[in-house]
Amino acid sequence: MRSIRTLINEVNNLLIKKFGIPPRNKKLPDPLDMLIATILSQNTNDNNSYKAYQNLKNRYKSWNELVNVKRVTIESVIRVAGLAKQKSHTIKELIGKLNTKNDLSLRSIKNLDNNRAIEQLSNFHGVGTKTASCVLLFALNRNICPVDTHVHRTTNRIGIVSEKTPDKTFYALNKNFPDKIAHSFHTNLIRLGREICTPTKPGCGICPLNELCNYPNKNFDLKKEGLKRDFMLLDNVSK
Ligand code: SF4
Numbered sequence: 060m061r062s063i064r065t066l067i068n069e070v071n072n073l074l075i076k077k078f079g080i081p082p083r084n085k086k087l088p089d090p091l092d093m094l095i096a097t098i099l100s101q102n103t104n105d106n107n108s109y110k111a112y113q114n115l116k117n118r119y120k121s122w123n124e125l126v127n128v129k130r131v132t133i134e135s136v137i138r139v140a141g142l143a144k145q146k147s148h149t150i151k152e153l154i155g156k157l158n159t160k161n162d163l164s165l166r167s168i169k170n171l172d173n174n175r176a177i178e179q180l181s182n183f184h185g186v187g188t189k190t191a192s193c194v195l196l197f198a199l200n201r202n203i204c205p206v207d208t209h210v211h212r213t214t215n216r217i218g219i220v221s222e223k224t225p226d227k228t229f230y231a232l233n234k235n236f237p238d239k240i241a242h243s244f245h246t247n248l249i250r251l252g253r254e255i256c257t258p259t260k261p262g263c264g265i266c267p268l269n270e271l272c273n274y275p276n277k278n279f280d281l282k283k284e285g286l287k288r289d290f291m292l293l294d295n296v297s298k
Contacts, residue, residue: 064237066219070268071240074247077267081246081294088296090165091122091157093198094180096296097190098149103141105293111140112296122163125154149185156183168194173203173233188226192233197293202241204232209252210245216256218273246294 061069088096095115100108114136119125125133134147157163168176173195180191192205204210206229214220220231255262263269263277 063219063232064235066217066271067232067244068237068240069271070217070219071237071244071247073267073271074251075243078247078250081243081250083242083294084296087200088198090168090194090198091163092296093194093293094153094165094186094190095122095150096293097193098146098153098185099137099140100293101142101146101190108140111137114139122154123158125150126158145185149183153183153186165194169199173201176201188229192229193293196241196245197296202236202239204236204241204245205229206232207249209249209256212258213248213252213256216261216272216274217268 096108096112099111115133118136119128128151130147130151133150134143137143137146137150140146154163157165160167168179171179176195176199177188177191180186180194181188189205189207192203195201195203196205206214206225208225210232211222211225211228214228214232215222220228222228222231251266251268255266256268260278260280261274263272263274264279266272269277
């Protein structure tokens, strides 16, 4: 039986063959930019969260300015992202706490190991393991694979892990993750989940992972050819 590490490497190679190596910004974004962009991306699509993020960036020169901005104003600026009341609360509280600690660049997490950094970020209201791990992968270039609904569904269907929740999948997957491939693995799995391994009627007939996937309810009826690639927010923060 293959180890999780071997399976992750095999899946990564097959996904790169199908989708290529996902492009990446040469300059890493600021961790706080990434944290706010990821908060905005919760439960919405990347296009709308990107618009909300740009609205904030265009309106305020620095996150510092949000200290004195009313929460309802933030809510109106980010409305396009959905759940604007909840997200504006999270952002307002986050900026207030960081301002109190005099750490509006989030520099304090740069020297922490992955577990401590996730723990620290998860202490902010509205920030969970997925959001925290996105900051680590995309802004700190840590070799860590965030688990959203697509990564949870696909890794469990394939048989890399067998877990009931995204957080449990995250810890099982990242226990011994192969070096240097977290960004391509994560990004290409999201693409697979959006375009082929969809929640209902996955396109197993065109899936590059068909031979190694253990999902018992494979679907070969549907041809999902020609689907357009979605815009990926977290690879476009601060561009
Ligand atoms: S073979 Fe089917 S179930 Fe398995 S990863 Fe591919 S699309 Fe998903």
